[in-house]
Amino acid sequence: MALKIVKGSIDRMFDKNLQDLVRGIRNHKDDEAKYISTCIDEIKQELKQDNIAVKANAVCKLTYLQMLGYDVSWAAFNIVEVMSSSKFTYKRIGYLAASQCFHEGTDVIMLTTNQIRKDLSSPNQYDTGVALTGLSCFVTPDLARDLANDIMTLMSHTKPYIRKKAVLIMYKVFLKYPESLRPAFPRLKEKLEDPDPGVQSAAVNVICELARRNPKNYLSLAPLFFKLMTSSTNNWVLIKIIKLFGALTPLEPRLGKKLIEPLTNLIHSTSAMSLLYECVNTVIAVLISLSSGMPNHSASIQLCVQKLRILIEDSDQNLKYLGLLAMSKILKTHPKSVQSHKDLILQCLDDKDESIRLRALDLLYGMVSKKNLMEIVKKLMLHVDKAEGTTYRDELLTKIIDICSQSNFQYITNFEWYISILVELTRLEGTRHGHLIASQMLDVAIRVKAIRGFAVAQMATLLDNAHLLTGNTQRNGICEVLYAAAWICGEFSEHLEDPMQTLEAMLRPKVATLPGHIQAVYVQNAAKLFATVLRKHDGETESQAAQETSQLLIDRLPLFVQSANLEVQERASCILQLVKYIQKLQQKNVEVAEEVTALFAGELNPVAPKAQKKVPIPEGLDLDAWINEPPSESESEDEKPKAVFAKEEPKHSRSRHTEVDEKELARRREVRKQEQANNPFYIKASPSSQKVYDAPGVEHIPVVQIDLSVPLKVPGMPMSDQYLKLEVERRQKEKAERKKKEKKKKREKRGKERKADSGPESEEDITPAHQVDIVTEEMPENALPSDDDDKDPNDPHKALDIDLDNLLSGFSSRPLADSEKLPVRTHRPEALKSPAEDRDSESVPQETKKKSGKEKKKDKEKDRKRSKEEKKKKKKHKEVEEELLESQPEEAVQSEETKEAAAPPTSTSAEASDLDFWLSSAPVPPAAQEVTAPSSAAAAVDTSSAAAPESEPDEPKDTEPEDTKSSKHKKKKQKKEKEEKEKKKKKRHHHHHQHHSDAGGEDSVQNGTVEEEEPLPPMSNYSLLAENSYIKMMKEDADQVYDIQGNHQDESKVVVSVIFENKSDSFLKSMEFNVLDSLNSKLQRPEGAGAHDSLTVPFQLPPGVSNEARFVFSVQSIIMPQKLKGTLTFIVKSDESSTHEKLDFKLHFTCTSYLITTPCYSDAYAKLLESGDLKGSSLRLEGINMPFHHLLARICFHHHFSVVERIDSCASMYSRSIQGHHVCLLVKTSDQTVSIDAKCDEPSLLGNVLDEIKQTFSKC
């Protein structure tokens, strides 16, 4: 054995390590491949040895070779061996190699499952970390399924290093194993508020990535993210959140409204360009989402455009690029504000950086209008001439075409100009986009009837000068244009002045050098031209011309008959024979023109690109059925034919086919006709309806006949410029005429109002040069209008489109079912008795219970809605009481449901309505401590229905303050609303409470019996801090307390959120918050600020608005309650004056606020009590007249405890302080007397907490 080791190390001595390998490769530049192949042979030898160090070294070298492009999959098993080494050094090498070259097809991955699981649960955090990192690269669906539960556990690991990796990898797990999303989501959401910034950032990252693909499922998280956005200082996190909001706002415009202000603040305050840019981007997204409803955001748009202009003008090319990119987003909805920066953008077209030029081009696309199209295109044409490098020129070319053809040629007023532009573009050297120009020519010629004459003339010239296009070099791209030219000349040959000449041009011998498909079109259209020529000479007996034409064809066509291209050959020989026959007839003086033209009769109309897909499957046709049975198994695996017809669900197909009878069809046609008649750009294809001009909507457009006899070819000047000149003249003329008319009108209206002169020309004033008919694209008669055929069915994110809302709320239809739980390995006993296991045994009977409960609930909801309506009419209190009663069994149902959930759902009431509430108003605090007893259940229903209308009255408040008449009425209304709001607010706190305490508590209570309990009264944890005539400050009892572990050992941080409400009619600004620090507690100030400097509140308050700010305090000792004196100074700004005001307040830190709700399982609790480290104390409360569960709820809510176990009228509760003190309570009740025995490792803390509990109950 010893010998073996010695041998191993001697072997090792002569191995190359990675450095040697690299050096060797560098020294063998000439015969690298050969050198590497010898190295690979060596590596193979090394891998055969038993020594793990040698193997690891070999694997390390393989990783390097893999980078150079060598396939190392043959060593996959050795990599697994190295991965499973117990030494970190080797393990790391193994995982690195695996992450570089393993993938779903690697079969040895199956072998790794247990090894990875072992590493994940390793006591060494770096083993776990390395395994997680590796796994993130090669996770397969199988691995994801098997390890999901282990990773879930790691998400709550004590080390933040592991937590953040575990959180991040969950995204990969979700992708591979979508079933894990629902069970894991609550915990993921929890991590958003993790004390470690790295973990928090990871959670934000994952949720943003998820939400980007399926944003609607994550809308309910918006309030949470909003909170993070206003509190986080990590730019990475902020950017992610802001980007996420950008994805969410299109779904919920109200969210956008709420976002504008904080985002604008950030834009003003941040110095980080990346953050500024993302803020601007999201503001743009918000504005886009609001653009329909809210006109009053010009200030924000201006701000964005202004900031972007600064970016674009920056010398940093990156900022310039991004500025242009963002600008193009504004363009879509607010083109006007971008158009004013046309100069800047045109300037960017001259930039030396191609990316920037391309971005500027993109912007031009949206900046064109009828007025400036010609001008812009002219500028682009100049660039085309100047541009060096074909790629950029090609890009320009496509952009010109895009710009002109966008939205159905919307901006083109003169199609003759457009055709000349296209013709000019054909003169470009070596472009690849001949087919693009060709298709535009075809499109315009087919769809714009009025232009056909002109187009045909131009095309004839092109055909005549075809030799210029084909040139000496085979410029394959541009000759595509000839395809279009030939087809247009043939199809619309009636417009040709001299068809004979064109026919001659098309049959030149040189044509034979063109690509086959173009020749084919030439031949076919030569036949069409032939028909036209015959028709022209129709009637003339023994026409010389007609016979000459036949002869010409007979002479020239044989050239094509010999063509190597099959299609050309076929068409040519067919037509040749036809012409020969015609010639025979001509010689007999038979009239043939009529028959020949009949060959090409009928008009071709454009077909919509999606038309084929929309053809419904005829009834009785089953495309999946075999026509003949497949001959054998082996051949049946051929590719499936692509669907020719749109797929339809069988249900619909039958009913629709019976419905669509003749009448229906006729009606639809009528509707369509009507629609087209009313649209000046659309017209029916049939010639009879061409005179729809007198439709009422079109009448007022003055149709100006323009004299087209202008000399079109001026030497030295491109043709299109002529049009530009003409256009300008024409517009001036028109304007003059219009002015004349107006003057006339004015004269008539003299004495009446004077209208301001219409300044610059508006879009509508520009009339097209000639009436344009754009033929619509044809669709099958009964095609369905649907747009969802663009989605990619293979998108892996589709599987993650999972509804998470009801998971969060726990209230609605679908809590986690048992089948959705993550697979847990059963052979390994869990340390804690987790709720998941309890559930397993109970689940079967509950499944049925749950269902019936759900149905009941639905009925109840209906009932409630009905009764609510009645209530509104009668306002009877009795019914409220009834509802109260009704809600009892429901709560029972709920608690059962929550039991079934694999992870504790975060709140038990409709979170959706919470979101509504959050969105509909700025947080208006309720009157403090005012505890009335409205039915909470009724309030819950109210929120969902009332929240929507509620948002509306807010708007008029902001937008029309001068509206004096109805103000009295409004005030009343507002009062009412306020009351309502308060009610809701309370309701919200109710959730809040359950969120905090019961989430942990309920799981552990479940061992006991669940009684039918009365609903809990609402509780508020906002208390009034200070108030004067201008402002009200409310403090939330430190709801977010966290400690920083590590470097500051005795120091903890407490976050206090304060709500500022503006009660006055004036604008409050420059609010500054200051607190006199004590030795023990200090306000956290930004670095560099002095100990007495005040903090600026990061917002301003318009009248009637409230907002929430958070302040961080560092606290050293938490065993005593604290009081801090503070001052808020602010400026009150009204129309006339502005005054300085201040408000004093006292911040009270109770000991309770240092406690964090921490769930604890009963076995751990028992151990804790047994340990004997805790000191006891007790408390007796007399005359407590409330149900026991209310009492518990109060303690949970106000004092941040969680219930560990409850048996009858006795319960044990637990909480932990931010510095890790354990606080245990045993609460017993009998006959209005409550006794609390408490234990804690810090007696003075315990004493204070008990005092506070006593106070809480003395109040009620």
Next chain:
Amino acid sequence: MIKAILIFNNHGKPRLIRFYQYFAEDMQQQIIRETFHLVSKRDDNVCNFLEGGSLIGGSDYKLIYRHYATLYFVFCVDSSESELGILDLIQLICFFVSVCVFVETLDKCFENVCELDLIFHMDKVHYILQEVVMGGMVLETNMNEIVAQVELQNRMEKSEGGLSAAPARAVSAVKNMNLPEIPRNINIGDINIKVPSLSPF
């Protein structure tokens, strides 16, 4: 999401590649070539964003790169990443590489990440990268945290003896004695020493 991180030199030789989506080896090389082709023809004073890599991604993806001396650092990212953020990240990574690979050369300016550092310590650079980006998502951007974690792991490796610990050095000394190897290992670089041809007797 980050789809790939590529580091190659001015001649397109890969120095470190990390794909967060599977591509076969030949495809990887093709992507590197294409990316190099796109990036290398750009001037140094143009913007650092590039659209239109056809092999990787699609319309949603763009290339964000930085060019330091002889090295190109290229990130292929989709629209969920902040462009300027990634640019900062590249700078960060360069910094880490110079800090963590050669602790002794801490004073080195981070813009001068030496290509040789990368070539000979590809594995170490990978380990650093793993602390910054995981599975295509940015894991950590706090500089101190990253350096601390990398350091701790390196220390752990050292305590285990490491791959390149003392015995290995002794080995390389032994290897240098392996005389026939030496002439091949001397790199004369550009200097061309021609042995004067002796006139035949």
